[in-house]
Amino acid sequence: MKHLRKIMLTIIFLAVITVFSLIMFETAQNEPPKPAYKSSRHYGDIHPHFVAISDSRVTIEQHLDEHRSKGILEAHFSMPQSGIFKDVTSSRDDYFIHIATEHNIKTLLFQTTDSDKDGHGVFRWIGSKSLCTALADYKGNIPYSNSCTSNMEETFSAQRPEPKLRFKLPLNFKLTKEVFQLGTVSSFIHLIQNGIISNDGVVFVGDLQVIPYSCLARPEAIQASKKHFIRAIKDKLDKLPRYGEVFVITQFWSAAFYHGMVESLPRLSRYIGFIDHRSEIKIYVACTAFMNSSLQTLFPSRNISELVICDNIGPILAARVYFPEGTPCGMYKSPQSGVYQMSREFEKYISPSIHIPPKNYIILIKRTKHRILVQHDVIASFLNNIAKQNDMELFIYADDNLPSFSDTRKLFHQARLVVAPHGAGLANTLFSTPGLFVIEIVCNHPHLNLCYRQLAISLGHHYHGVSSKFGCEATLNVDVNEVKDAVQFYMKHIVKKKNL
Ligand SMILES: *[C@@H]1O[C@H](CO)[C@@H](O)[C@H](O)[C@H]1NC(C)=O
Numbered sequence: 001m002k003h004l005r006k007i008m009l010t011i012i013f014l015a016v017i018t019v020f021s022l023i024m025f026e027t028a029q030n031e032p033p034k035p036a037y038k039s040s041r042h043y044g045d046i047h048p049h050f051v052a053i054s055d056s057r058v059t060i061e062q063h064l065d066e067h068r069s070k071g072i073l074e075a076h077f078s079m080p081q082s083g084i085f086k087d088v089t090s091s092r093d094d095y096f097i098h099i100a101t102e103h104n105i106k107t108l109l110f111q112t113t114d115s116d117k118d119g120h121g122v123f124r125w126i127g128s129k130s131l132c133t134a135l136a137d138y139k140g141n142i143p144y145s146n147s148c149t150s151n152m153e154e155t156f157s158a159q160r161p162e163p164k165l166r167f168k169l170p171l172n173f174k175l176t177k178e179v180f181q182l183g184t185v186s187s188f189i190h191l192i193q194n195g196i197i198s199n200d201g202v203v204f205v206g207d208l209q210v211i212p213y214s215c216l217a218r219p220e221a222i223q224a225s226k227k228h229f230i231r232a233i234k235d236k237l238d239k240l241p242r243y244g245e246v247f248v249i250t251q252f253w254s255a256a257f258y259h260g261m262v263e264s265l266p267r268l269s270r271y272i273g274f275i276d277h278r279s280e281i282k283i284y285v286a287c288t289a290f291m292n293s294s295l296q297t298l299f300p301s302r303n304i305s306e307l308v309i310c311d312n313i314g315p316i317l318a319a320r321v322y323f324p325e326g327t328p329c330g331m332y333k334s335p336q337s338g339v340y341q342m343s344r345e346f347e348k349y350i351s352p353s354i355h356i357p358p359k360n361y362i363i364l365i366k367r368t369k370h371r372i373l374v375q376h377d378v379i380a381s382f383l384n385n386i387a388k389q390n391d392m393e394l395f396i397y398a399d400d401n402l403p404s405f406s407d408t409r410k411l412f413h414q415a416r417l418v419v420a421p422h423g424a425g426l427a428n429t430l431f432s433t434p435g436l437f438v439i440e441i442v443c444n445h446p447h448l449n450l451c452y453r454q455l456a457i458s459l460g461h462h463y464h465g466v467s468s469k470f471g472c473e474a475t476l477n478v479d480v481n482e483v484k485d486a487v488q489f490y491m492k493h494i495v496k497k498k499n500l
């Protein structure tokens, strides 16, 4: 017994020492660097590299134009004297403290006030018993909210997201630890002079490696990006293609449909009008077919070949880089992404162009390669009956027979209910009218991934999750009754609304 106590005490002692040294290490690492600028404690008068403005398109465009009016220099780049770059990513709350050290970066911070919230409903998500149980047992490292409810009535209780304190901002010229945090910063954009844009979405400027909050914001990926610079860029600085004004939306993995549509593209949402009318600005992007098609939709009067710089040409040097806030991988951390605004941008182009008589669709997504839903046929025939009874139409959206991207957008726009196994097809709910009902069959442990829950919530949809019992990632096996119960409940509301 005595022995045990001794061992316990030693362990506690070691733990305390470790935590203490970690704290010391953190503090030493965060030791602020030194440049000198005028100081002021006035709220509106922050460090001169930052300007806080209201989050409205008109104001943003005014400030971007003001910045442009200062003319543009020829692009050039020299390696930092130390030869190494300091990586900074906005997943860290001291991000701006580091950004402030670089005089080639100006930052516009957007602030929302209570009166100009975009006012769309954010609904409580629901889980069938299988999902609530899975979440209660979840031991993975993603901080999923475990406030699961199976009471479907609650899907109609709208919530308002709490404004979060994000980012410390440097307050005084010495960049000491005197900082304040704005609870109202909705987003930001960096205006960077002389940056190297790498095809992983990173910008190198001065001695900083500026990393968007994205799937790249992980230590091993950041190291790989540094190595890529040394291997593929460092000795070719003179040979890099040079551009004047470049707007970066490429993010890590953005050639994949989900990451492209939900994480990369929404970075444009505040700036479409601005870019549309200023033909000198090019967009650096992963030129997939779906991205080209999306850009052609959003910029109908522009020639896409002249609008884009495809990131597969590799790194480039730009005199002026527009670098909007990134979107976190899988959206777990930031409900403030531009995805809702992007869905409204698409709607402008979808609605007027519908020639076929509007139908009310129930869409069932069918996957044929991975995550095949074993109970697909049973659920399809159930949904088909329900659709017929209610003067709606069931559409099977199958990955081995996909409609064109533009028909996909129309279909999802006219959908009232989508039932789907977990997968990228759900990213098409971006094109749906807010208020869509989404029933997702998610993977069982350890493959649970709730990124589409966050997407649905951000888009103002109603989300209901059901868990597969076993089989993921190859197949999903669901309790069909859980799906049927959910469908029947939500259909009552869809029908009621349709008949109003
Ligand atoms: C678009 O731009 C490309 C490259 O400059 C050019 O070859 C092409 O003819 C243009 N297309 C149209 C429709 O103007």
Ligand SMILES: *[C@@H]1O[C@H](CO)[C@@H](O)[C@H](O)[C@H]1NC(C)=O
Pocket: 287, 288, 289, 292, 304, 305, 306, 308, 310
């Ligand atoms: C997208 O458009 C760009 C510019 O016209 C082109 O270079 C690229 O090949 C296109 N991508 C696809 C997949 O068609």
